[in-house]
Amino acid sequence: MxxxxxxxxxxxxxxxxxxxxxxxxxxxxxxxxxxxxxxxxxxxxxxxxxxxxxxxxxxxxxxxxxxxxxxxxxxxxxxxxxxxxxxxxxxxxxxxxxxxxxxxxxxxxxxxxxxxxxxxxxxxxxxxxxxxxxxxxxxRGSSVTRPQISSGKAGAISELIKKLGDGSGETENVQVFEAILEDYNSQIKQVVTSANKAVETAWTENRRLAEEIDLLWWHLGGHSYLLDRPIAEIPALLRPAVVGMDIGEMISAAPGPHGTYGIIRKALGETADETFKLGDVVKELSRDFSDLISNQVSRYAIAPVHGVFGDVLLGDTPVVGAQFKRRAGLALDTKLTGYELAVQAYHERMLKKLGHV
Incomplete structure (x- = not known):
């Protein structure tokens, strides 16, 4: 390499x-x-x-x-x-x-x-x-190995036992018992370590499969995970952001399951390649969508979609373009396709859920 x-x-x-x-x-x-x-x-x-x-x-x-x-x-x-x-x-x-x-x-x-x-x-x-x-x-998940629990490796105490049997006086009973106890504890620790690794492997794979199943049912059901309403009823301009946030909220570990980006595109349909301004999306927000944001992000410029959504849904003052640009380094009239907005919201939400923004 x-x-x-x-x-x-x-x-x-x-x-x-x-x-x-x-x-x-x-x-x-x-x-x-x-x-x-x-x-x-x-x-x-x-x-x-x-x-x-x-x-x-x-x-x-x-x-x-x-x-x-x-x-x-x-x-x-x-x-x-x-x-x-x-x-x-x-x-x-x-x-x-x-x-x-x-x-x-x-x-x-x-x-x-x-x-x-x-x-x-x-x-x-x-x-x-x-x-x-x-x-x-x-x-992720393409090379899963079967988890195995291995037995501990026994220590070399046979020499002590042999000396004890010879009756030479070089070795006492207590020394042998202490060596056996130490060896026993060592083997137990080795087995526990091996078992924990096997459990971690199985748990990680189970989490991946659960994410993929949740993603599949979300796509088939066409129902917003965060808003608890049919995605088709969400205003067209808001739909990409909701799709991205929904999927990001269902992910529990980076980098996310294989196929996510294809499902995002399928969920958006023909609107995936339509272009619009971020500011126009923000104008569609109302208290009806407050379940999208529970608290403001800590890294506004890294997660500007969540940042500006938080400004609207958690604050009492309208979003000002100059203020947004000062915090995000972007203009509110920045143009994106529906797919670009959904993927941006997805990545931001994943980082937010993992506690990084």
Whole structure:
């Protein structure tokens, strides 16, 4: 398997960079990777930087990433060197996609907002995310092994028993009993560990099958999971968002079941490719749809559909275009197809349910 080459990838984005700069950026890349591997919140922070999204005032993302980038380059400014910040963030996310972290492509897709936002590699991160997500979804459940519980491995206590039998006095009864007890406890721990792994495998597969069955019945029934009403009765402009949120709410683990995107398209029918403005969708919202949103998202720019729906359904003031753009980095008159909106809402809802936004 090929190895991710930071220097090569970085030179592709910054071909005129000097060796000292590459060395500094490589060190920053490794530190950011380590932090991201330890916290999904840092992965989301990196998505903000990669897509140059507005950072919330309460976030410590700039302090965190800025300190990393300044470690080997004291003159670096995260507020001024925006493009360079985006390059390193993009490469960290690309590396995580390369390593098949299952939640990263969902985060990237949500941040890209149906391709309306662009990274420094001209949508390269989004393309890589699409391929990784497709591979992960196809792989899920395709190579299930039969779980087995293995017995514990016995310890070597026969020598102690032999010495005891010789009557040489080198070994006492208590020593043998202690060795047997220790060996017994060790084998019990091995069996429990093996059993837990088998249960985890069976539980994970059962969860996947349950998701697929729920998805199938949802599609056949044509009934909204969140709104408890026929999907056909939902206003046409709102239907894509409801479809995406419904399916996302039924998913309990990333990356979601195979076939989800095909079912989304089938559920929308001919309206899947119709184009409309996000602002027109928002205008269709009323208290009748309050069951779609129970609380506001914590990462507005990553989940802007849920964010603006929350503004309308949870707030008492109308949504102002300038306010939405300030928080999401998008215009309310951004155009999407029905399918694009449904998939965006699906990814956002999955992240929301998993507690990431």
């Amino acid at each position: 090929a190895v991710f080459d930071f220097v090569s990838e970085y030179r592709g984005l910054q071909p005129t960079a000097e060796r000292e700069q590459i060395t500094a950026r490589s060190a920053s890349f490794e530190k950011a990777m380590a932090d991201a591997n330890g916290s999904i919140d840092r992965v989301i922070d990196l998505a903000y930087f990669a897509y140059r999204l507005p950072i919330p005032v309460e976030s410590d993302a700039s302090q965190w990433f800025g300190s990393i980038l300044r470690t080997d380059d004291p003159t670096f400014s995260i507020d001024l060197d925006i493009e360079e910040t985006a390059r390193i963030a993009t490469l960290v996310l690309r590396r995580r996609l390369y390593d098949n972290f299952i939640t990263t492509p969902i985060i990237v897709h949500s941040a890209a907002f149906a391709g309306k936002r662009q990274t420094v590699d001209k949508h390269g991160l989004s393309y890589a995310s699409r391929q990784t997500l497709a591979d992960l979804v196809k792989r």
